[in-house]
Amino acid sequence: xxxxxxxxxxxxxxxxxxxxxxxxxxxxxxxxxxxxxxxxxxxxxxxxxxxxxxxxxxxxxxxxxxxxxxxxxxxxxxxxxxxxxxxxxxxxx
Numbered sequence: 577x578x579x580x581x582x583x584x585x586x587x588x589x590x591x592x593x594x595x596x597x598x599x600x601x602x603x604x605x606x607x608x609x610x611x612x613x614x615x616x617x618x619x620x621x622x623x624x625x626x627x628x629x630x631x632x633x634x635x636x637x638x639x640x641x642x643x644x645x646x647x648x649x650x651x652x653x654x655x656x657x658x659x660x661x662x663x664x665x666x667x668x669x
């Protein structure tokens with residue numbers, strides 16, 4: 577995992593354990609998996625729209641949102657990005 581993803585995932589996990597007032601991430605955890613899944617769906621659609629008709633900068637922006645929300649789901653389910661990397665490595669063989 578890159579340092580950026582690792583650092584972000586650490587913050588996400590901390591927000592789950594120590595939810596600060598006003599934290600968007602903590603709000604997602606409080607609302608639960610249905611809200612997290614809703615956000616993943618919304619962000620996936622936004623990536624598709626950006627890729628269809630918007631700039632590269634917009635694609636990158638929306639992709640970052642999608643990855644963030646996927647990391648929140650992993651933390652919600654007590655999984656780790658390393659689990660995803662292991663699956664990708666398994667498929668590459």
